[in-house]
Amino acid sequence: MAYITIDEKKCKSCYLCINACPKKTIKVGEKTGKTGEKVAEFVDSGQCIGCKSCALVCPDLAITGVYR
Amino acid sequence: MQQVFKIPDSLKKNTEYTFCPGCGHGVAVRLLCQAIDDFNLRENAICMVGVGCTAFLYHFLDIDALECPHGRATAEGTGVKRINPDKFVFTYQGDGDYAAIGMTESMYAGIRGENLTTICVNNTNYGMTGGQMGPTTLIGQVTTTTPYGRDEKLNGYPVKIAEQVAQYKGTAFSARVSLDSVPNIIKAQAAIKKACEVQIKKLGYGFVEILSPCPTNWKMTPEQANEHIRENMMKEYPLGVFKDVTGEMK
Ligand SMILES: Cc1ncc(C[n+]2csc(CCOP(=O)(O)OP(=O)(O)O)c2C)c(N)n1
Numbered sequence: 001m002a003y004i005t006i007d008e009k010k011c012k013s014c015y016l017c018i019n020a021c022p023k024k025t026i027k028v029g030e031k032t033g034k035t036g037e038k039v040a041e042f043v044d045s046g047q048c049i050g051c052k053s054c055a056l057v058c059p060d061l062a063i064t065g066v067y068r
Numbered sequence: 069m070q071q072v073f074k075i076p077d078s079l080k081k082n083t084e085y086t087f088c089p090g091c092g093h094g095v096a097v098r099l100l101c102q103a104i105d106d107f108n109l110r111e112n113a114i115c116m117v118g119v120g121c122t123a124f125l126y127h128f129l130d131i132d133a134l135e136c137p138h139g140r141a142t143a144e145g146t147g148v149k150r151i152n153p154d155k156f157v158f159t160y161q162g163d164g165d166y167a168a169i170g171m172t173e174s175m176y177a178g179i180r181g182e183n184l185t186t187i188c189v190n191n192t193n194y195g196m197t198g199g200q201m202g203p204t205t206l207i208g209q210v211t212t213t214t215p216y217g218r219d220e221k222l223n224g225y226p227v228k229i230a231e232q233v234a235q236y237k238g239t240a241f242s243a244r245v246s247l248d249s250v251p252n253i254i255k256a257q258a259a260i261k262k263a264c265e266v267q268i269k270k271l272g273y274g275f276v277e278i279l280s281p282c283p284t285n286w287k288m289t290p291e292q293a294n295e296h297i298r299e300n301m302m303k304e305y306p307l308g309v310f311k312d313v314t315g316e317m318k
Contacts, residue, residue: 012089014283014290020250035089053250055073059094059290060085066073 002050002068004042010062013037017054017063023047026054076101078110080130090290092247092280093121096189097128099253100160103261104131107268109156116145118161118170120196122189125160139170142177145184156267158185163277164194164202167227171203174233178273181238185267185274187260188229191282192301199285203227206304211285226304230277234310240272243309243317246279248297252307259309262317271313279305 004026011033017040018026025048029041040062042048050068075083078101085094104110115133117125118141126133136144141159149157166174166188177184193211194200200213204226208217218226234242241263245256256278263274279301281293288296309317 010084014090016090016290016294019291050072052073056250056253057095059087059091060089061075061079061083061094061098063073064075065071067069068072 001046002048002066003044004048004050004054004063004067005065006040006042007062007064008033008039010060011039012060012062013039014059015040016057016059020053020057022051022053023049076105078104078130079128083128085128086124087121088284090281090283090293091121092191092278092282093124093189095247095253096187096256096278096280097125097160099257099260100158100187101129102257103264104156106261107156107264109264112154113156113158114148114152116141116148116157116159118159118165120162120165120194122160122162122165123196139165139168140173141165142170142182142184142186143173146177146180146182149183153183156185156264157183158187158264158267160187161189162195163188163190163192163204163229167229168203175236178233178236178239178275181236181240181272183267183270183272185263186276187263188275188277189280190229190277190305191280191285193282193285195282195285199282204229204305206300228305230275230310233273233275236273238272239275239311240266240313241274241309241317242311243275244277244279244305244307246297246302246307247281248279248294255307258317262312262314266314277305279307
């Protein structure tokens with residue numbers, strides 16, 4: 001089961017990862033990040049294929065790892 | 069279970085970028101560090117940092133760096149490389165830095181065929197100082213110094229950096245890439261690696277121009293900024309490899 005790790009402290013809520021994910025496994029989360037907006041959150045629904053798209057587009061190193 | 073993506077080792081541990089949300093600089097720096105990791109150059113590299121948002125670079129890299137006067141990174145890099153021919157010397161500059169203030173120095177790096185690598189981030193404005201018109205600002209683009217849009221009669225035409233660098237004999241590699249989408253980021257990674265490789269093989273000047281979003285100064289959301297790159301910037305600045313002496317990239 002592939003998954004990703006997100007460092008909420010680094011997320012600046014640009015949501016590029018949400019748009020990049022082909023399986024829609026990332027959503028706008030509950031927690032507020034450093035820009036005052038809600039941070040991105042990984043939904044571990046077993047859908048993630050570990051394609052790295054989210055990590056490649058993330059401009060803030062907030063996606064710290066992709067495992068597959 | 070195996071880790072297929074990790075943050076490059078050339079970045080300091082727990083780096084938190086100070087760029088604006090959605091800024092392309094963050095991706096460009098990561099790709100550059102990945103290339104340095106891939107060639108195992110961290111201990112041997114010297115970074116020539118430009119001025120602008122690029123100037124934050126030395127806070128993030130775990131690499132020796134020199135902060136250069138505005139526009140003069142390739143000139144300073146020339147000196148550093150000539151006395152340390154075994155070091156890997158690269159410059160990281162914005163479009164205003166590279167192609168306006170330092171146009172002469174930049175072009176002569178290619179003309180002399182210096183063994184340097186340059187990453188030039190083109191965000192069509194002077195990002196750090198508040199989004200003034202830069203050399204690459206598109207015709208009609210509104211910036212703080214062109215409130216009615218860039219007018220070619222008054223401000224001249226945009227500079228096509230990658231094509232210009234490609235025409236010099238001393239240039240070994242020149243390409244334009246973009247950070248707007250996943251496939252283009254993968255291509256950008258390949259181009260940056262190539263620009264490093266030509267320096268390692270002592271073939272000449274390696275150059276990559278990166279079309280990069282600047283959502284804050286463009287007054288767009290990050291997603292709109294990527295759309296703007298695809299819709300408007302790529303028409304003026306076509307992507308591609310304009311010169312590759314190794315003949316491996318098209
Ligand atoms: C000789 C000189 N002129 C002007 C400046 C002011 N200045 C600092 S950053 C900057 C803009 C740099 O823009 P660019 O190179 O496009 O990089 P960006 O910030 O867009 O990444 C300017 C004009 C300076 N530091 N030195």
